[in-house]
Amino acid sequence: MAVTLAPAALARVQHFLTETPAALGLRFGVTRTGCSGWQHVADLAREQREGDTVFEQDGVRIFVDAVSLPLVEGTRIDFLKQGLGEMFVFQNPNATAECGCGESFTTSADAA
Template sequence: MAVTLAPAAFARVQRFVSQSPGVLGLRFGVTRTGCSGWGHVTDLAREQREGDTVFEQDGVRIYVDADSLPLVDGTRIDFAKQGLSEVFVFANPNAAAECGCGESFTTDDSHRSTAVE
């Protein structure tokens, strides 16, 4: 599988990378958070870390750490306006359920991980 960017997310990440010296791409993963357990996190990747899996889409790289990969593999990242905010939106096939506010998600027991906490 892979982590992919929808056109709006691709354009946003490409712009961030091109305007930020020393940035290699997008860092994507999960952290323990919220009422459901896992939250998606994004940042600019300034280095490739040991154990990273790197997905490339038309020259834009997405870096995913080894602990997060089982929880995000297959995710399609989009970018949308929600009210006055602009946010990344995640279509994650590993998410079994989301909390009511949409900030965190759970997985089934087959995707246990010790991802970044």
């Protein structure tokens, strides 16, 4: 499995990388937060860290740390524009529940 970018997300990340030539790609993972436990995080990768798994799609590298990988493997990242707002959206097959506001999620491993 891999972490993939929908066409709109791919274009948006390519735009960010063009504006920041020192960046290596996209860093994607999770952090503990919210009422459900995990929150997706995405930023530009400025270095490859020990333990990173690197996926590549159309020349864009996606760096995922070892702790995050089992929680995000198989995720499809999309980018949506709604009215005046823009946001990345994560279609994560590992998420079994989300909090009411949609900021955090749990997995079946969290329930065990």
